[in-house]
Amino acid sequence: MNLTLHVWRQPGPGAEGRMETYQATDITDDMSFLEMLDVVNEGLTRQGIEPIAFDHDCREGICGTCSQVINGIAHGPDEGVTVCQLHMRRFKDGDAIYIEPWRARAFPVFKDLIVDRGAFDRIIQSGGYVSVHTGGVPDGNAMPVPKPAADEAMDAAECIGCGACVAACPNASAMLFVGAKVSHLARLPQGAAEAAKRVRAMVKAMDGAGFGNCTNHYECEKACPKGIKVKFITKLNREYAKLLKEEV
Numbered sequence: 513m514n515l516t517l518h519v520w521r522q523p524g525p526g527a528e529g530r531m532e533t534y535q536a537t538d539i540t541d542d543m544s545f546l547e548m549l550d551v552v553n554e555g556l557t558r559q560g561i562e563p564i565a566f567d568h569d570c571r572e573g574i575c576g577t578c579s580q581v582i583n584g585i586a587h588g589p590d591e592g593v594t595v596c597q598l599h600m601r602r603f604k605d606g607d608a609i610y611i612e613p614w615r616a617r618a619f620p621v622f623k624d625l626i627v628d629r630g631a632f633d634r635i636i637q638s639g640g641y642v643s644v645h646t647g648g649v650p651d652g653n654a655m656p657v658p659k660p661a662a663d664e665a666m667d668a669a670e671c672i673g674c675g676a677c678v679a680a681c682p683n684a685s686a687m688l689f690v691g692a693k694v695s696h697l698a699r700l701p702q703g704a705a706e707a708a709k710r711v712r713a714m715v716k717a718m719d720g721a722g723f724g725n726c727t728n729h730y731e732c733e734k735a736c737p738k739g740i741k742v743k744f745i746t747k748l749n750r751e752y753a754k755l756l757k758e759e760v
């Protein structure tokens with residue numbers, strides 16, 4: 513199939529950007545969206561035009577780097593998949609496709625479709641860990657974890673830190689991401705000891721990075737490729753409320 517691509521091009525951080533139009537020709541159904549961009553980039557390189565910069569790593573839905581807004585939807589039109597898992601069979605011959613980077617003040621554009629998601633790293637650095645003694649590995653059975661807690665922690669731990677929740681939210685809120693990280697650790701006995709310190713630090717880092725607040729649009733849940741539910745935002749709020757109560 514042949515497609516018309518309208519792609520955001522921006523030479524660097526803070527530089528002026530614009531939509532440019534390219535033709536994607538001889539694209540097959542079984543190509544992934546990123547493979548389609550690879551083909552387009554080979555053509556641009558042959559013509560002496562700088563290829564479109566886009567982020568990717570695993571190409572199997574794990575690393576969360578392939579952040580693109582396709583036809584106005586974070587990660588494109590298929591639910592529950594990242595851009596690297598989106599296939600060209602989802603489009604038809606003659607389609608026009610609009611491709612843009614995540615749009616959020618806390619995720620400034622590096623170049624073309626690549627954004628700086630360092631704000632997420634800083635939130636994790638602030639408290640997204642458990643402190644453990646180094647040395648011998650403790651027996652896995654020494655600390656029993658109730659099955660419902662293990663299940664909920666696993667659900668929250670599915671977050672791959674892609675940032676689609678931020679890109680989809682009209683407030684550019686990171687509360688689904690932070691809620692998933694806070695819940696995943698607070699639900700386990702290993703993480704419970706530092707729960708109060710963690711939620712305080714992560715919320716502070718989130719606010720400091722310039723993310724907006726949640727006003728219940730639920731767009732984050734819809735855009736999330738890993739099915740992270742907004743109930744984890746509730747859990748984040750509960751953990752924060754517990755902290756405030758402890759301080760009174």
Ligand code: SF4
Binds near residue numbers: 576735738
């Ligand atoms: S909550 Fe979902 S959309 Fe947000 S960063 Fe995690 S995986 Fe991506």
Ligand code: FES
Binds near residue numbers: 569572578
């Ligand atoms: S390239 Fe890793 S999730 Fe898409």
